[in-house]
Amino acid sequence: MEKDLWEEICFILTETIPSNVSEQIYENKVIRVFEKLGWSQYKKELSVRESIQFGAANRMCPDIIIRNGKSEPVFVVEIKKPTADLNFSGHKNQLASYMRMLRTPVGILVGDKFKVFTEMPNSRENEIFLIEEIPLKKTTEKGAAFVQSFKKSENIYNSIESYVQSGLKKYNEKRKVKEIENRLNQGNFSDEIFELVKDRLIEFYDPNLVEKVLMDYEFEVRSKKAAFHDIESSHSLAITTSQVRSSDSNAKRTKDGLKIGEYVQKTFRELFANNKLNSNDIQALLSPDYSKRVLNAGYPVLRNTSQGRADHKGYNRYYKEVFGGKYYLSAQWNVSHWESFENWLKEIYRRGLP
Structure with a gap:
């Protein structure tokens, strides 16, 4: 069911609009999408461009506010036309302001894709984090999960919380992956690699002979992403002998x-x-x-x-x-x-x- 509904959402936002669609027309299409998810304008669960006062003389008008039966904000949606750059920091900051003012745990930025944001505990003011990015493609598995979590239900808060925690887990994993990649790119692991190779070879050959042979080898960790014609993979271990190194490297081999x-x-x-x-x-x-x-x-x-x-x-x-x-x-x-x-x-x- 969720998969079918997501395919219909993709149809509405991609196949029923012209390439030069205005933001206003696209906004109406997005409103229709959230109505498909069960949120009713008639019942005031879906509020469009509601003017909300904050401070003495300031007002804001989020594109969509989704509310529960008690009129409490559940999540907020900011809409940009499909040609807009959703990576522009101003869009994210605008959504963050709405989330902070409405005290919603989630904000959704909609353009040529859905970008779901949350606020980390103890985060700086106006700082939100991307926990999921969902392309408007019928085949994406992320679409069904989005529908399951954000469609109207009695357990909507639990559904969103589960979605947020899953997203945070993936966010933290990506952050750790980046830390590891940075260490691999910045750290010098050649000595550790050298010792591991030597220890392995010593199990089969004379240690002095192994050491003599390895003096003509060097080891490095190299990202294949930087190579143009490498095999598709994230990282590889490159082993190079002195005979095929550049003349500059060869000059460093002896003094x-x-x-x-x-x-x-x-x-x-x-x-x-x-x-x-x-x-x-x-x-x-x-x-x-x-x-x-x-x-x-x-x-x-x-x-x-x-x-x-x-x-x-x-x-x-x-x-x-x-x-x-x-x-x-x-x-x-x-x-x-x-x-x-x-x-x-x-x-x-x-x-x-x-």
């Missing part, structure tokens, strides 16, 4: 003819030999938080020899060589660490002697 791991070892030998690291530097490099934040390292850069070279799985994560007489140096370096390591090293040399 003085040394790969990143070799260069780091050479550098720390020199730093310790020339007393360039003070006690604060060493304590920082022993810290997993500092090592991760500054050098993007998955393990503390330095470790006391008393702790050994192996991690909790028994895999050696540190070079055999002892640095500074009592420290092991992390062996977990790959091409993604070049920039952070060079920036850290520049700061060490910039300050001069400790």
Whole structure:
């Protein structure tokens, strides 16, 4: 039944109007739609352009106010002709003002689609949130749910509340998805990916051989949305070997003819030999938080020899060589660490002697 009624609503708002329809004619069509949902103008359940005073001399006239049998506002509707841009902030702000003044939990913006808004608890003044957007297409499943929730019924408040909660759940999920996407786009997960791949390969191959091979690989998280001819999917893991990278990237793979791991070892030998690291530097490099934040390292850069070279799985994560007489140096370096390591090293040399 709801599906049939939604198809009739789509017919009224799309197939019975000219392309250049005026807002007034379209408004009459929308009024007809809400009458189809059971709200009667005769019974004063559907109020059109009702003038409502607020303050000493101000008035507002919402396009449609839906009221219950006690004349209490249930929801409010603002109508724009189909060619209007419903994303224009002024339309949303106007609807928000009506909702706030009438104290309705829901407002509906109607144009070439239905946009259903609600006000979050503790939201800022005049701030409402989109919880559903329903295209005027007979095939959309959202249409039947809209009809079920907003048609006249004895349990209309419960129906709308259920609709709002469902919409808020989807709104919050979208917000979380956006947060995750932002982290993927802004964060550097290459080290974590590198370690996961290494751990997996070490289950089958010699750890030293795996590490040697992986030195020629780098890993990154890349959104396929940014690619023109990618397979349809939200995200992918891109794995690229050094042989197919640009010349600029290849130049970063070695310095003085040394790969990143070799260069780091050479550098720390020199730093310790020339007393360039003070006690604060060493304590920082022993810290997993500092090592991760500054050098993007998955393990503390330095470790006391008393702790050994192996991690909790028994895999050696540190070079055999002892640095500074009592420290092991992390062996977990790959091409993604070049920039952070060079920036850290520049700061060490910039300050001069400790």
